[in-house]
Amino acid sequence: MIDLPSEQPDQGHETNRYLNQLKQTNQNLLQQVADCRQELNRVRSALGEAQTVVAQRHQLEAEQDRLLVQERRLNELKSNFITLASHEFRTPMMTILSSASLISRYSSLAESDHRERHVQRIKTAVNSLTTLLNDFLAISQVDQYALHTTPQALDLTALCQEVITEAQAIAKPRQRFHYHPQTGLLGLQLDKQLLQRVLLNLLTNASMYSADDTDIQLSSAIQNGQVVFTVTDQGIGIPESDKDKLFANFFRARNAIHIQGAGLGLYLAKRYTELLGGSITFTSQLEQGTTFMVKLPLASERV
Template sequence: MTATILVVEDEVIIGMDIKNSLKKLGYNVPAVVATGEKAIEKAAIIQPDLILMDIMLKGKMDGVEAAEKIRTELKFPVVFLTAHTDQTTLQRAKETEPFGYIVKPFQEKDLHTTVEIALARCKAESEIRKALEKERELNELKSRFVSMVSHEFRTPMSTILFSADLLGMYINQWSEEKKMTHLQRIQSAIQRMIEMLDDILVIGKAEAGKLDFKPRPLNLEKFCRELVEDIQNADKNQHPLNVNIQDTLTEVKMDDKLLRHIIINLLTNATKYSPGKTPVNFSVFCQDNEITFEIKDSGIGIPVEDQERLFDAFHRATNVGSIPGTGLGLAIVKRSVDLHGGTIIVDSKMGIGTTFTVTIPLSKE
């Protein structure tokens, strides 16, 4: 790709000469400007790969001041053009961390060498920044993972240990009914841990790009009603679940495993973060060759500051309090929707409720 270079030179003839030399060397030079103010304005518009900046510009702002503003505000690399410069100005120029100097007058080969070195350095630094950012994200992800595991696994493990200890001490004294109660608590705790591990495996596959997408014919109405029944049983019918599913949705082509992740997670969240007895509305309909799933609750809502990171793995809203959760559900939902080529929109107000709208095109293969 051809590099774009902005030339800042207040001597018109010299500026045009530099432009012609750069164009001859194969670079794109969209403009030559004469002042520091124009350099900042033009750089913001054309987004150059490199700026050649004369140090001794005329006017209120010299090249050093312009370069400093460009470095701090726009983050573009600058190579200084300089002739006879006093030590004070040269020291100021160094403090702007330029990507090189060209001493006027210069040969075309010197110009080419300096520009290529500056562009190469800029590319290398950009790749280093990306690698450091990726490493920072991975470290943050690891930290959140460790925190989630240590917190969320502690409760079911404590339940298992407590019930097992009691069974060991009182197994010959308790009734069959009381023993069965503690066995069921152990089973529920183990099931909770299995679900958390499954979520971790799913998000791990998604992050590695190994989450399979296998659409197949599906009776969507029947599929959704079965999932609603599962949610109602898990919720112990604490929330009225109003279901409106278009009855013509008998044969569609979707990945049932990914779709299960989408619907189960959204409906579970709707019940989990809503006060008891408040309704949850679930609608499914087809329009313009797209299937829309809408889940609406009257729950606690999602703070505005959390909505930006809503689909990040292990991130949980700041207002969830002691409500258990891993912060993986919505991350899995987003990956599953993306694999279907769909979109997900959230509309949430604190203390009023949240609506998730998932739209999936039927033509996606």
Template sequence: MHPSIAENDVAHICELLFQSAAEGLVVVGARGTILLVNPRMEELFGYAPNELIGKSIEVLVPLADRKAHEHHRAGYEARPAKRPMGIGLDLQGQRKDGSTFPVEVSLNHFTLNGEMYVMGLLTDITKRHAAEVELLKVNNDLEHRVEQRTAEVKAAERNLREALEKEKELNALKSRFVSMASHEFRTPLSTILSSVDLIGRYNDGPHRANIERHVAKVRSKVRELTVMLDDLLSLEKLELDQVQCIPAEFDLVDLCIEVLEELRDLAKPGQEIRFDHAGSERRMKQDPRMIANVLRNLLTNAMKYSPEDRPIVLRTAIDGGTATVEVADRGIGIPEEDQPHMFERFFRAGNAVTIQGTGLGLNIVRRYLDLMGGTISFTSRLGEGTTFTISLPARATP
């Protein structure tokens, strides 16, 4: 059981609470007259002790809001209730010097000796209001940044789409040009080659040796141009997914001999291509056109990037269901830093830029081998030569 508190002690406690409260306290009587304020209230509004006593409560309200406040006060006096003041509104208090600050007010009423009094609890929310304003500013800024970023992403997406369309148009135009140019070049090249053959056949004059040498040179260059055109056409078809692997039975040795004979005119003086097939198994089922194209590219590169009087070796084998083709030369080799890029379109090694070529051959070779389920790898040492090794199934799967 708690000991009772004397009435005068209760009054003293209430006085201490009133005087030391962290919020402003005000008691208003009839017609809004201020009857009592605590020190915190006087401090908030900049008044001296007891200076507010007897003044109208509207003196603490900004001038522009006083008429409305009188109306609200009359309404509260008619229907008093415990509640916050100005719900949903930004309430402002006005100091003695005329400056204003944001406040939060709670109202309560009590009756004493038949008279109704209203007590207000007022809190200075300047810091909270500033934080809310800053938070709103940050949110607005964030929303603006999101909107701006979204607009930038959409603009970038639009630009990328437009660039992609232009790229598609350019690629289509390039493909049409390559196709047209390749086909158009074939006719004059065939005519030139036929004329060169006729010149070589009907030349019986005293300068026969010189003529034959020049005829061989022209024939070699025509074949080089033909190889380039073949590469361009092959690339175009690969890009358009128009290349299909059509397996057929063929003799690998016969195919190699046929390609070697076809490329004979491209060999430099003293270049000897040695061909060796290991084992007795010679027949396989793959796309012979693709295999021939792969052989042409690898052998042409070997001749092109090897000096005169250097041998080139072509080795083949069919063993355990796998066909292996190896082309080795003793040419200029490939710089180590260029080796990871050798199968990229149009890439040419740094030590090969002065030698005629398109940079398409190895890319086409690898893509043909991909279609046939094969692989290609190579080893190379600068100044010593390069060896390309191909491995693919000897029997194409349906």
């Protein structure tokens, strides 16, 4: 009997085939991982673009909201201005017209008192119109001062006395202004015109909202390296509900509607004070009076 060789599998061939399969599987997995990474990067890029779009949209919506608020405020200011201008210009103009007409009726010497009374009414009305026009002009000019303030050496006592004299000339009958200076003379380095306008606006405002035959106090002092001015009146005071809006332009407190005025004096006083690098605050009680406090640096930062 002849022995035939048994059929044994080629183990080396099988091993190589298995290794090749593993290698191919590994390459496929690596390619899938690379594809996944590429897809992930694409998704991340798309997500980043989407987030950018969303952020831009939010910015646009915020800008639209801001513009809408600004538009509403401008419309409100326009409405307030038209209403105020219509009333504040018409009233003195009618006073001038009626007094001018009545003066012609008083021709005799015995009626000189009547003529003088109407002449005084005309002067008061003209002063009111002049003040109103100056306030409107000041609004258009106030931003220019931020670029063109001119600090100079000032004698504080002399400046305050000068402002007191100017305020007294347009005050109500028998109103008295008193100045209480700090001890000794004090030299400042500030814009004189701006400081005068701050103090004059506060003093005329105090006069406007105070009765005849009352006292208005102006004082100056040095506190913590600042010059501090206070203006105190015995006027009608400010309602609690109106205090947070007091420095807004064209704003009139509800208890001041019957008093002639444009609602610009305190707005301008605050703007001028800020241009001088200072701050303005107030305290007030109804029917007892109001005190405004202005704090300014002893010298402008522009010097």
